[in-house]
Amino acid sequence: MHTLRLDIVSDIVCPWCYIGLANLERALGALGGTVQADLTFHPLQLNPGLPPEGELSSDNIARKYGITPDQAKSRGGGVRAAAQEAGLAMAGRPDRIYDTFDAHRLLAFAAKDGRQVALKHALFDAYFERGLNISGHDVLIDAAEAAGLDRSEAKTVLKTGRFAAEVHDDEIEWRSEGIASVPTMVIDGEFTINGAQAPDRIERAFRKLAAR
Numbered sequence: 001m002h003t004l005r006l007d008i009v010s011d012i013v014c015p016w017c018y019i020g021l022a023n024l025e026r027a028l029g030a031l032g033g034t035v036q037a038d039l040t041f042h043p044l045q046l047n048p049g050l051p052p053e054g055e056l057s058s059d060n061i062a063r064k065y066g067i068t069p070d071q072a073k074s075r076g077g078g079v080r081a082a083a084q085e086a087g088l089a090m091a092g093r094p095d096r097i098y099d100t101f102d103a104h105r106l107l108a109f110a111a112k113d114g115r116q117v118a119l120k121h122a123l124f125d126a127y128f129e130r131g132l133n134i135s136g137h138d139v140l141i142d143a144a145e146a147a148g149l150d151r152s153e154a155k156t157v158l159k160t161g162r163f164a165a166e167v168h169d170d171e172i173e174w175r176s177e178g179i180a181s182v183p184t185m186v187i188d189g190e191f192t193i194n195g196a197q198a199p200d201r202i203e204r205a206f207r208k209l210a211a212r
Contacts, residue, residue: 002210003036009174010183011046012104012134013097015079015090018124020183020196022086027202035210041116043104043171044182047097052135054098082196092131099135101167106140108163108170110149118147 006024010017028037047060061072083090103123110119122143126132132139137158144154157163179186185193187209193202 001034001036003038004206004209005188006037006039007042007186007189008039008183009042009044009179009186011044012100012120012123012127014046014182015083015093015128016196017183018088018090018128019079019082019086020185021120021124022088023196023199024185024202026086026199027206030199030203031206035206037206039117040111041107041120042174043100043107043167044174044179044184045100045104045171046182048099048101050097050099050135052099052133054096054133054135057095057097060097086196088128090128093128094131094133096133098127098133101135101164102137102140102158103134103143104167104171105157105161105163106144106149106154108166109154109157110144110147113149115147115149119144119149122146 008021008024010020024037028035047055056069058069058072061067061075062069065072080090107116107119107123110116123134123140125146126139126143127134134140134143137155140158141151141154145151174184181194183194183196187193187205191205191209193205
């Protein structure tokens with residue numbers, strides 16, 4: 001058995017990050033335990049500083065890419081197809097995006113208890129399957145509890161601003177490495193896989209790396 005260290009730079013409101021994690025887990029399942037992975041999630045906020053009510057996704061895409069909101073609404077077919085192939089419903093995917101800084105603070109907290117993967121799933125579920133505002137503290141606390149974290153501790157983390165410096169510094173560090181898009185997976189600190197790659201491609205890459 002070989003264990004790979006995976007540093008995954010991602011954001012919670014990124015559908016490709018959700019799809020990418022599902023594809024990664026399918027690839028690991030196909031490897032049948034011959035290759036295992038030690039996952040650590042790192043922040044790269046796509047939309048820092050949004051107001052509490054967030055922003056319409058179509059307005060956000062239009063602003064970023066210089067297109068009209070109507071043109072922005074027509075995009076997304078590729079996401080839906082990739083999500084379906086990955087086995088994800090995205091049943092409640094909202095038409096708004098939200099600031100994710102506090103969610104990343106909770107992920108940093110979860111890393112201390114080895115609950116990052118569970119919390120990442122809970123956050124993706126809250127946003128993409130139930131359409132919740134994942135900048136809201138009540139939503140984040142519920143996600144923390146669903147991930148097996150202590151509810152009162154999670155509330156304290158959010159209220160006191162703990163892990164803010166860690167998240168800020170972590171994001172700066174990964175950006176300084178040239179990472180500007182999500183999801184990006186860095187394997188054993190050397191090899192990079194960009195985007196939500198298909199499970200079979202990930203599986204082949206892992207087999208080759210494990211056989212080195």
